[in-house]
Amino acid sequence: MNARVALICGGGAFPIVAARAAQRRGEEVFLLGLRGIAGAEIERFPHIWIGVGQLGRAFDEIFSRGVKRVCFIGGLKRPEFADLRLDWGGARRIPEILKLLRGGDDHALKGVIELFERQGLTVVGVDSFAPDLLAARGDMGRQKFPSDLAEDLDLAKKFLADLSAYDCGQAVVVSGRRIIAVEAAEGTDAMLARVAELRANGRWRAKGRAGFLVKAPKRGQDLRVDLPAIGPETIAGAEKALLRGVAVAAGGVLMLDREGLAAQADRVGLFLHGFESST
């Protein structure tokens, strides 16, 4: 195929796994690692390092290789303006970049996609070359999603959909028709650690395992950037918080190693469920 796709790589293991998946499908990959964010493992592939503000260089490198498709993959820390070492390409776009730094993450990421598409590039989602990285539909492990939790799942889905207008969190813990914790800037792992604390200090009282984590992309979220993700630490966090399981939007949440996560959930007795997303 030799189709060539450029991966703009944030942090974590997803860029590597995505690059491998693309290669397995016969795609030629070119990785652009965001300096200070992406891991050194990207050097196993054809790559360059760029600063977050070096859009000019990113465009030049992408165009000089004749690449037409670009995929954003990996975690993005929100950059501080002082950290953006702007090159000329970036400097010409300072007003646009300033706009990106205000408001929530969605706003910023939509802006980045626009900038790339205005240059004639096609921004694609990871599903276009590595669909196995996304949550599947239905029960991914041995445990079935408990039917007594259907109402709570509906509540959490509706809650997250309503919250998405505010561009803050993408995860909640729900139990007995009650929202126990809402994720905002702290991230899912910190939220799960908080729920473990709430159980320990008695602010949330329940017997045995109770409640579950629900994670989904924002309503109307562009699935080409910054998808929510879960990994082994999510399952481990849910176990420590004495939850009953984890439910994610099928096709809308990244999973580094779907089978591995399902096996981990089985080992600790949690369900791992991919629900039909309404968006």
Place this chain on the structure above:
Amino acid sequence: MNARVALICGGGAFPIVAARAAQRRGEEVFLLGLRGIAGAEIERFPHIWIGVGQLGRAFDEIFSRGVKRVCFIGGLKRPEFADLRLDWGGARRIPEILKLLRGGDDHALKGVIELFERQGLTVVGVDSFAPDLLAARGDMGRQKFPSDLAEDLDLAKKFLADLSAYDCGQAVVVSGRRIIAVEAAEGTDAMLARVAELRANGRWRAKGRAGFLVKAPKRGQDLRVDLPAIGPETIAGAEKALLRGVAVAAGGVLMLDREGLAAQADRVGLFLHGFESST
């Protein structure tokens, strides 16, 4: 006046301050302390102790004293069913009580008000005899509410109003058109501690003081029960989280000692603002 009001007392100092305020207005007070929740200080007033499930006894004691007005005041921990030592009055109402324990706090409290009013009692808010316990309108300390935060305040008010359908939190931290933290079961103090952590660990990066706490009752909340409250620990928590101030819904948030809190905010350089509530 000798008008007689019964205070059903939860935890914290509010019941005591409210009882004193009522006495100053010439009202005869009768306190019913919730066992395991209310503080021993209620014994300074005419009082009895009751279990959360002892509705029968509460009604008997209230009626035998010819009291017609009841006020709920103080923090309520969500009771576990096993903790409710039901008496006969309570036992007859088990189905109603079971209903109260499901769903969010609003649901439970509306049910409790209904139970009392069905007995011919009038449930009143603390504003009817101690209006100084509620947040005032405008700047309560020396610092003016910064005009550059008006947009963030609107965002937070709208966010909290939308969230109220879910009956979870009543407070957020907002900064630069972004929701930094959302309160659910952990409470405001724990949320502020989390924000301090987010600043310390760099997940929320800002220079100097940034953002502020916004706290309001739920949209359509019955102001006769379980009003949100702030106290010295709220101001101290906001200071530690490097916030710029605290904004509360005027007339909708309890303040134990308004002048004391304003003086504390002045000392640490925070604004303390009562905003016009849209509800």
